Every structure is written in C-alpha cells, then in structure tokens.
Amino acid sequence: MMSKKVVQIILVFMVVLFLIPLFAMPGLTDEMVDGAQLFEANCAGCHVNGGNIIRRGKNLKRRAMEKHGYTSVETIADLVTYGKGNMSAYGDRLTAPEIQAVSEYVLQQSQKNWQS
Numbered sequence: 840m841m842s843k844k845v846v847q848i849i850l851v852f853m854v855v856l857f858l859i860p861l862f863a864m865p866g867l868t869d870e871m872v873d874g875a876q877l878f879e880a881n882c883a884g885c886h887v888n889g890g891n892i893i894r895r896g897k898n899l900k901r902r903a904m905e906k907h908g909y910t911s912v913e914t915i916a917d918l919v920t921y922g923k924g925n926m927s928a929y930g931d932r933l934t935a936p937e938i939q940a941v942s943e944y945v946l947q948q949s950q951k952n953w954q955s
C-alpha cells in the first residue's frame with residue numbers, strides 16, 4: 840500500500856498539471872477578444888466590407904460614420920450595445936471587452952475606409 844506521503848505528492852503533481860492550462864490562458868483570451876474575428880462572426884453578415892446591406896447609407900465607411908457621429912470607440916460601442924433601428928442590440932450577446940474590441944476595429948477600419 841502507498842504511504843500517505845506518496846499519495847500527497849501525486850495529488851500535488853495533479854493539481855499543478857491542472858493549473859498549467861490556466862497560466863496559458865491569457866494568450867487565449869486575447870484571441871477571443873480579437874476585433875476582426877468578432878466582426879466577422881457578428882457584424883459582417885450585414886456590414887461586409889464596411890457596407891450595410893439593409894440601409895446602404897448607414898454604412899461603416901468614413902464619410903457615413905462622420906456624418907452620423909460615430910467618430911469614437913465610445914459612440915460605436917454605445918450603438919453596438921443598445922442597437923438602433925433594424926440593427927439589434929449586442930449588449931446581451933457580447934461582453935463589454937468584446938464590444939470594446941469590435942468597436943475599436945470598426946473605427947480603425949472606417950478611418951482606412953476598409954482598404955484591408
């Protein structure tokens with residue numbers, strides 16, 4: 840029969856093994872709040888290439904965004920959180936950091952006019 844000491848060592852070893860993936864997590868979570876990926880998954884259906892398939896004038900190109908007052912991450916994040924017209928709210932589907940990341944991405948892309 841194994842001594843208590845050996846069992847304890849094995850247990851500690853297992854706990855350490857279990858914890859390793861947790862330390863590897865930050866890289867993973869960075870990936871999960873990648874604005875470009877979030878945009879592809881949640882927004883591109885209507886806003887492919889910064890357009891708008893439902894209301895053409897309300898696209899994400901620089902000129903429309905400036906005209907409609909979406910010139911900061913905060914104003915975009917607000918719209919994404921609460922929705923507007925035919926665009927639904929994402930406040931209960933995306934986390935706050937995700938909304939932040941996707942809004943930063945949209946602002947950056949609009950300033951480049953979606954030229955890749």
Ligand code: HEC
Pocket residue numbers: 878881882883884885886891893894896897898899900903904907909915918919923924925926927929941942945
């Ligand atoms: C079901 C289609 C649909 C999806 C999906 C969608 N939107 Fe929209 N979006 C719209 C519509 C429609 C409008 C115009 C709203 C209005 O002002 O009446 C709009 C407007 C916008 C605007 C303002 C554009 C302007 O020039 O006024 C931004 C920014 C925006 N959406 C970002 C996003 C982001 C980011 C996502 C993903 C998290 C997203 N949208 C997902 C349909 C969609």
